[in-house]
Amino acid sequence: MSHAPDHGRDHWPRRLVAVTPVLPILIVSALVLFDLIGGSGMTWVPLLATCPALAATTCGPRCVVLVGLLAVALSVVLGVRGGAPGTELAIALAALTVVTLACGLTSVLRGRRERVLAAVRSVAEAAQHALLQPIPATVGPFRVAVRYSAAAAEARIGGDLYALVSTPYGVRLIVGDVRGKGLPAVGTAALVLGVFREAAHDEPDLLAVVARIERSLARNLGSDDFVTAVVAGYPGEGQLEVVNCGHAPPLLVRDSVVVPVDPDRPAPPLGLRTLSGETPTLQVLPFADGDQLLLYTDGVTEARNHAREFYPLAEGLARHTSDEPTRTVTALHDELLAHVGGRLHDDAALLLLHKPKAAGAPVPRSPSTTARMDCCSPQIG
Incomplete structure (x- = not known):
């Protein structure tokens, strides 16, 4: 009172x-x-x-x-x-x-x-909260931090998308970028997120989740439209599954060392599989206590300063890595704005996944990756 x-x-x-x-x-x-x-x-x-x-x-x-x-x-x-x-x-x-x-x-x-x-x-x-639903600071075994900035400041939303859900098959997440801007890009982002949230709870296989999104986009997008995305899942076995569809490689942080998770075989963006005939691969990463994974959109890595230099995200992440995901992401975002002079010219999203280090945890393995080819037929899902 x-x-x-x-x-x-x-x-x-x-x-x-x-x-x-x-x-x-x-x-x-x-x-x-x-x-x-x-x-x-x-x-x-x-x-x-x-x-x-x-x-x-x-x-x-x-x-x-x-x-x-x-x-x-x-x-x-x-x-x-x-x-x-x-x-x-x-x-x-x-x-x-x-x-x-x-x-x-x-x-x-x-x-x-x-x-x-x-x-x-x-x-x-209201549209932003409905489309990009707030992500809690703790999801399953992970601590999570998200930072999103739309290039159109008055719009609050744009063509970048992200989601993280806890499912019967573990924690699953997506970060993507829709080709284009404006309301059509927002509509496509809403479509992708809706299909992802539904399929993530239904499909036991992460590649089947990607296939569901691909089929939905094939029915609804034009021939020149597509979505780059990284879909990841943690089935709860100390391993992280990653499917990269034409998106920028995530950054894995282990023992303060930043390693890009490049796909073993490049895959087309979502919506273009029927044109290329190629299918994505499933990479399996060891993901132990203390490891972190940063997913982002090209609005971050393609941001230029007055000298036309790109923002060095991997170097920035190495400088600002901490055990507090929110602090890390905030520092990266502030440094990004300082790099471009205070205003972004493209939508930018950062999502950091951190598995807290447990007391007496074993020394993690090196960040090598293995791949499994897409074993899903077009009829799955």
């Missing part, structure tokens, strides 16, 4: 600053000071019209009208004090009145647009 009054006292000064037309008041004060010093009469009066115009950029219509009335009153004082002709003073007051009314209307329209934008943002946030 005692925190509510404190909360109000902490924030009312900031609210007062937000609605106070500081710049117009400073301009008015400067003009009055110049007139008092120089006695210039009507010389500075036209500049008072800037006061309601500036107030309209940040304040509501009531505040704009008050600033306009203040400017009109000061115009009368300055004109009378300087002995200005009545006609000249009347013209100046009429101009100030018209400018004030126009700025008040502008403020009303700006307020309406801001309310519409706020409503659109709330819808975008």
Whole structure:
């Protein structure tokens, strides 16, 4: 109960600053000071019209009208004090009145647009939570951290996708990137995630999950559309299964050493299998206590700085690796933004999977990989 009054006292000064037309008041004060010093009469009066115009950029219509009335009153004082002709003073007051009314209307329209934008943002946030469902910090034996940034800041969502679910067949996850941008890319991402979440619970074989997604995309995508993705699963045997469909290789961290998990045989992106005739492979990685796996989209590795240099993700991960996935991912994201100068030009997603080290755990094996060919027929799933 005692925190509510404190909360109000902490924030009312900031609210007062937000609605106070500081710049117009400073301009008015400067003009009055110049007139008092120089006695210039009507010389500075036209500049008072800037006061309601500036107030309209940040304040509501009531505040704009008050600033306009203040400017009109000061115009009368300055004109009378300087002995200005009545006609000249009347013209100046009429101009100030018209400018004030126009700025008040502008403020009303700006307020309406801001309310519409706020409503659109709330819808975008709801869509983001429905599409990219929040991932808990702990899933099964793993600690997880996710960071996602859409290139269109107002949209909040884009063509990158991720999901992590706990199933009867262990923890399964996907990170992918839809070709293209805008609403079509968002629709494709929603399709992929919906099929993945359903198939991950139904299919005991990870390659069958990928096959389900492939068939769904083949029915719904155009000939030029596709999705790159990495689908991974942890069946609970100290091993991690990885299927890479034309996506950037995940980064395996073991004993502070970063190793890219390159596919043994390149596979086409999802949606293009019928054109290439190639099928993905299933890689099996030893994944012991203390190991980490970073999955990401090309918006991270293809981010360029002013010198047109790509962001070195593997080096950044080696610098920032810690036992706290959230700290690692946050540090990577902050460094990425600093690399590009504060604004990303493509959607970017980071998902870090960490298996905490247990007391007395054996020394993990080297990060070698083995592969199993796709044994699934097209009819599976």
